[in-house]
Amino acid sequence: MNRIIWMGIGVAIGVIAFRKLTEAQSALGPEGLNRAVGRLADGLFDFADAVRDGMGEREAELRSALGIDTALGGGVDAAIARGRGDAARR
Template structure:
């Protein structure tokens, strides 16, 4: 029974290692680097968009609170 258990553990470890090695090979090289840079670029772009949107919203709230603008629709979005 012990031998069957260790055989199963060995097969499982082998399959996991083979998948990790295949994934690592796919991450290396120009195609993998291109995917990594593209994902990083998308993340930075999404963060900048969210920051810009929240900054404009906060500016609008502050202008209303300070009495500069009385109507929320009066502010122009940049």
């Protein structure tokens, strides 16, 4: 009876080890590398989008607090429309 129990435990450990090795091998291959790079790129794009959104919100808060007219659209285009194009282009 003891031998059957130990044999079952050994088979279970073997199956688990085989599955872990197969997962590690697929992660190290070209497909795994492509997945990892894709996830990294997606994360960077999401971070950049979050930063841009935060910058836009903060700019709106600052414009509101300073009472700057945003009817012209703001930014470089507004500076050019107001006749300060030379300073904005530098």
